[in-house]
Amino acid sequence: xxxxxxxxxxxxxxxxxxxxxxxxxxxxxxxxxxxxxxxxxxxxxxxxxxxxxxxxxxxxxxxxxxxxxxxxxxxxxxxxxxxxxxxxxxxxxxxxxxxxxxxxxxxxxxxxxxxxxxxxxxxxxxxxxxxxxxxxxxxxxxxxxxxxxxxxxxxxxxxxxxxxxxxxxxxxxxxxxxxxxxxxxxxxxxxxxxxxxxxxxxxxxxxxxxxxxxxxxxxxxxxxxxxxxxxxxxxxxxxxxxxxxxxxxxxxxxxxxxxxxxxxxxxxxxxxxxxxxxxxxxxxxxxxxxxxxxxxxxxxxxxxxxxxxxxxxxxxxxxxxxxxxxxxxxxxxxxxxxxxxxxxxxxxxxxxxxxxxxxxxxxxxxxxxxxxxxxxxxxxxxxxxxxxxxxxxxxxxxxxxxxxxxxxxxxxxxxxxxxxxxxxxxxxxxxxxxx
Amino acid sequence: xxxxxxxxxxxxxxxxxxxxxxxxxxxxxxxxxxxxxxxxxxxxxxxxxxxxxxxxxxxxxxxxxxxxxxxxxxxxxxxxxxxxxxxxxxxxxxxxxxxxxxxxxxxxxxxxxxxxxxxxxxxxxxxxxxxxxxxxxxxxxxxxxxxxxxxxxxxxxxxxxxxxxxxxxxxxxxxxxxxxxxxxxxxxxxxxxxxxxxxxxxxxxxxxxxxxxxxxxxxxxxxxxxxxxxxxxxxxxxxxxxxxxxxxxxxxxxxxxxxxxxxxxxxxxxxxxxxxxxxxxxxxxxxxxxxxxxxxxxxxxxxxxxxxxxxxxxxxxxxxxxxxxxxxxxxxxxxxxxxxxxxxxxxxxxxxxxxxxxxxxxxxxxxxxxxxxxxxxxxxxxxxxxxxxxxxxxxxxxxxxxxxxxxxxxxxxxxxxxxxxxxxxxxxxxxxxxxxxxxxxxxxxxxxxxxxxxxxxxxxxxxxxxxxxxxxxxxxxxxxxxxxxxxxxxxxxxxxxxxxxxxxxxxxxxxxxxxxxxxxxxxxxxxxxxxxxx
Numbered sequence: 001x002x003x004x005x006x007x008x009x010x011x012x013x014x015x016x017x018x019x020x021x022x023x024x025x026x027x028x029x030x031x032x033x034x035x036x037x038x039x040x041x042x043x044x045x046x047x048x049x050x051x052x053x054x055x056x057x058x059x060x061x062x063x064x065x066x067x068x069x070x071x072x073x074x075x076x077x078x079x080x081x082x083x084x085x086x087x088x089x090x091x092x093x094x095x096x097x098x099x100x101x102x103x104x105x106x107x108x109x110x111x112x113x114x115x116x117x118x119x120x121x122x123x124x125x126x127x128x129x130x131x132x133x134x135x136x137x138x139x140x141x142x143x144x145x146x147x148x149x150x151x152x153x154x155x156x157x158x159x160x161x162x163x164x165x166x167x168x169x170x171x172x173x174x175x176x177x178x179x180x181x182x183x184x185x186x187x188x189x190x191x192x193x194x195x196x197x198x199x200x201x202x203x204x205x206x207x208x209x210x211x212x213x214x215x216x217x218x219x220x221x222x223x224x225x226x227x228x229x230x231x232x233x234x235x236x237x238x239x240x241x242x243x244x245x246x247x248x249x250x251x252x253x254x255x256x257x258x259x260x261x262x263x264x265x266x267x268x269x270x271x272x273x274x275x276x277x278x279x280x281x282x283x284x285x286x287x288x289x290x291x292x293x294x295x296x297x298x299x300x301x302x303x304x305x306x307x308x309x310x311x312x313x314x315x316x317x318x319x320x321x322x323x324x325x326x327x328x329x330x331x332x333x334x335x336x337x338x339x340x341x342x343x344x345x346x347x348x349x350x351x352x353x354x355x356x357x358x359x360x361x362x363x364x365x366x367x368x369x370x371x372x373x374x375x376x377x378x379x380x381x382x383x384x385x386x387x388x389x390x391x392x393x394x395x396x397x398x399x400x401x402x403x404x405x406x407x408x409x410x411x412x413x414x415x416x417x418x419x420x421x422x423x424x425x426x427x428x429x430x431x432x433x434x435x
Numbered sequence: 436x437x438x439x440x441x442x443x444x445x446x447x448x449x450x451x452x453x454x455x456x457x458x459x460x461x462x463x464x465x466x467x468x469x470x471x472x473x474x475x476x477x478x479x480x481x482x483x484x485x486x487x488x489x490x491x492x493x494x495x496x497x498x499x500x501x502x503x504x505x506x507x508x509x510x511x512x513x514x515x516x517x518x519x520x521x522x523x524x525x526x527x528x529x530x531x532x533x534x535x536x537x538x539x540x541x542x543x544x545x546x547x548x549x550x551x552x553x554x555x556x557x558x559x560x561x562x563x564x565x566x567x568x569x570x571x572x573x574x575x576x577x578x579x580x581x582x583x584x585x586x587x588x589x590x591x592x593x594x595x596x597x598x599x600x601x602x603x604x605x606x607x608x609x610x611x612x613x614x615x616x617x618x619x620x621x622x623x624x625x626x627x628x629x630x631x632x633x634x635x636x637x638x639x640x641x642x643x644x645x646x647x648x649x650x651x652x653x654x655x656x657x658x659x660x661x662x663x664x665x666x667x668x669x670x671x672x673x674x675x676x677x678x679x680x681x682x683x684x685x686x687x688x689x690x691x692x693x694x695x696x697x698x699x700x701x702x703x704x705x706x707x708x709x710x711x712x713x714x715x716x717x718x719x720x721x722x723x724x725x726x727x728x729x730x731x732x733x734x735x736x737x738x739x740x741x742x743x744x745x746x747x748x749x750x751x752x753x754x755x756x757x758x759x760x761x762x763x764x765x766x767x768x769x770x771x772x773x774x775x776x777x778x779x780x781x782x783x784x785x786x787x788x789x790x791x792x793x794x795x796x797x798x799x800x801x802x803x804x805x806x807x808x809x810x811x812x813x814x815x816x817x818x819x820x821x822x823x824x825x826x827x828x829x830x831x832x833x834x835x836x837x838x839x840x841x842x843x844x845x846x847x848x849x850x851x852x853x854x855x856x857x858x859x860x861x862x863x864x865x866x867x868x869x870x871x872x873x874x875x876x877x878x879x880x881x882x883x884x885x886x887x888x889x890x891x892x893x894x895x896x897x898x899x900x901x902x903x904x905x906x907x908x909x910x911x912x913x914x915x916x917x918x919x920x921x922x923x924x925x926x927x928x929x930x931x932x933x934x935x936x937x938x939x940x941x942x943x944x945x946x947x948x949x950x951x952x953x954x955x956x957x958x959x960x961x962x963x964x965x966x967x968x969x
Contacts, residue, residue, distance in 0.1 A: 097969040106968045125967040136965055156969025168676060169965065191678055195775040205673040227768050395635060411966055
């Protein structure tokens with residue numbers, strides 16, 4: 001995201017300028033070690049402090065405030081304490097579920113905090129039958145921010161990209177017809193983004209056009225585009241600290257800047273400013289094992305550790321390549337970790353999944369998306385079996401397994417009894433299997 | 436059996452058949468002449484017969500022309516209004532001129548087919564063709580076959596006899612669809628795509644300059660029951676739920692630019708220099724720099740102008756005073772947006788999907804650029820696969836309209852844009868083929884036409900074009916000039932190395948045909964309200 005150096009704002013005297021903060025993917029509760037937990041929460045605190053300092057009129061959280069729908073209560077307690085302070089300042093916080101804090105039966109921690117009034121959910125759906133097609137449609141109700149009159153509407157994230165089902169049903173016309181300053185909040189990756197971002201993607205054409213701002217979550221790297229004239233700015237602030245180990249790796253190796261956005265607007269968005277939150281330093285060391293023996297690589301790593309300053313840093317070590325001789329186990333990663341910690345590192349992450357040995361050559365998974373990995377897994381496993389029924393072998397078997405899994409992913413519908421639900425799933429599964 | 440006439444003369448080139456008085460023979464009609472008659476039921480299982488096709492029909496009479504003319508005069512001038520021919524059906528009749536197409540030896544359920552080298556027995560009767568006479572046309576595996584239509588005998592359609600060819604073979608050996616406007620070309624392509632959507636072994640890239648295949652506002656391939664899993668639609672203005680077609684300028688190479696516009700040697704060298712120096716950001720650098728070391732300022736200026744003309748890229752100052760690139764065309768974007776479009780498309784094709792690119796809002800160079808970028812990527816990928824890997828991959832075919840744009844003599848001599856001709860020449864080795872649609876086959880070099888081993892010939896009123904098609908057909912169509920000229924909308928002749936003879940077909944009307952591929956159980960499912968947690 002290119003940040004502005006100066007603001008050149010041309011507007012009418014009577015158009016009052018407002019501000020809102022756009023935050024996403026905080027993933028409170030994702031970290032397991034004491035040091036990282038502290039950093040995770042301090043990041044959250046700093047963001048909210050900055051919001052107060054910047055006098056924002058409201059805050060939008062585009063999903064995954066928490067790492068799970070029922071996180072550790074200690075984390076919840078701390079978070080609620082901080083949210084309460086924001087509430088007392090009269091700053092509303094609008095929120096949607098992310099893919100992590102989603103709950104299929106509306107009993108996520110988000111719902112509990114929302115009940116207390118500290119958060120306001122802006123996914124307000126109404127499902128109705130379309131008179132023309134007879135198909136179900138999803139109408140979303142706008143939430144109007146009292147002070148700024150900004151109109152917010154959101155679509156919650158669901159697990160494994162299932163929010164696409166919401167988008168397929170979406171009554172876009174009613175959203176596009178609404179007048180005023182409109183913000184569309186979503187938690188999903190988009191097909192216009194690079195494939196290097198490891199998420200299921202959604203076609204941008206599912207989005208209603210003409211909103212003034214599209215506040216995204218789920219993509220852990222910041223991104224903003226104003227290149228689509230039919231849509232307003234589409235922005236992802238990214239994860240302000242880390243939801244996954246990969247985020248730490250990105251921060252360390254690619255120097256990815258982490259933080260959140262503050263958006264200024266009157267009748268239109270006038271400025272989007274990214275505020276970096278950096279509470280810790282990173283160190284990234286990468287080693288290539290190609291054409292080296294396991295002992296050579298180990299020596300090389302130890303030598304590098306000796307010469308590097310790790311004090312107070314998050315350290316990520318990446319070892320990749322194919323060893324010419326020796327086993328991957330010959331490299332004592334535990335010892336490496338201890339030595340780095342002894343030099344003052346607050347966290348050591350070691351990734352060596354792409355380290356191979358010529359003595360053992362596993363089949364790597366081709367394709368990075370979940371669906372591709374699933375497909376590869378089925379394909380590799382099915383190739384080891386030989387069942388009499390041809391429909392269970394080869395590509396047919398893969399297709400059948402994937403179709404079956406798709407059926408089993410379905411949720412129970414409103415007004416549907418448990419027995420009807422299980423019957424429906426069973427019936428569909430049997431149909432797929434041709435039984 | 437329906438007796439239509441009797442063989443009364445001629446030779447291997449043209450067998451003369453006297454028409455039965457109440458059984459009018461039609462141009463293009465298929466007939467059967469059995470070489471053995473009066474067989475027992477057991478013997479019927481082992482028949483030898485020849486398929487004949489009527490190439491022309493003429494009047495004949497036992498009375499001399501002078502007498503006919505005299506009789507006509509007497510009738511016209513009112514000399515004797517009651518004057519009639521004695522036994523007119525014996526005296527005056529028509530003779531059909533037929534060409535033997537195929538000789539078939541049926542042995543129980545097996546068919547041995549040969550091109551005719553001997554005549555059917557003299558004076559034997561001929562019959563209307565029936566489905567069971569052409570049973571051998573039925574494909575062994577429906578799911579991997581490419582359906583084209585139904586066998587047509589004159590204007591009579593054998594509705595229960597589909598004409599399908601093996602999709603893998605036919606697609607890699609290229610298909611040519613010569614057609615003038617209004618002869619049912621897009622209907623044919625839609626019907627073909629319908630059956631290909633059923634196959635996992637064919638990935639089809641469709642460059643659709645008229646936005647007519649997906650069915651944005653009408654019935655189209657989107658209505659196929661497998662469209663959700665197997666069909667992808669890219670458009671600069673996609674309908675809800677479909678993919679936005681964006682090309683990131685970083686994915687464009689100097690070679691592709693050369694295929695779009697004329698460049699002098701200096702300009703050409705400058706492009707490669709800039710690309711080598713700045714990598715993927717080379718186009719952006721051309722616009723943002725006023726001085727690039729090694730490139731003459733005038734050359735840089737001309738390049739900016741040319742890129743503006745081709746890609747619609749220009750520089751602008753944004754609200755923060757920074758120089759930014761602007762894009763007039765909705766196809767191109769900068770930053771990181773659209774970096775994955777080409778990869779997404781090639782991957783879908785590798786999964787055996789049909790990918791339609793709506794190029795109706797793109798200009799010619801833009802459309803060809805998108806096609807080239809996808810095909811170059813795919814071609815290079817397929818080239819890298821070893822034989823075993825390649826065999827597991829679906830075959831790829833690209834449907835390109837107005838094919839002479841890329842396969843015409845001039846286009847093939849132009850630098851840069853050569854992926855289409857490369858595919859035409861050597862794509863078969865790597866399982867990649869073309870489905871070329873054109874009104875002007877004569878503009879495509881003979882060497883390329885001869886490599887298009889399946890031709891689906893629709894009606895064509897232009898004699899030059901008919902000759903170009905006939906000359907390069909897989910079967911001898913030298914007698915079919917008039918038949919091709921008289922093909923009505925939806926009628927075609929399939930001439931292919933994968934068919935036993937040049938088969939006349941009737942292509943079904945897509946809007947009706949698609950009903951066979953629509954999920955009939957859709958409305959029967961139990962209705963339960965979708966739950967919307969969140």
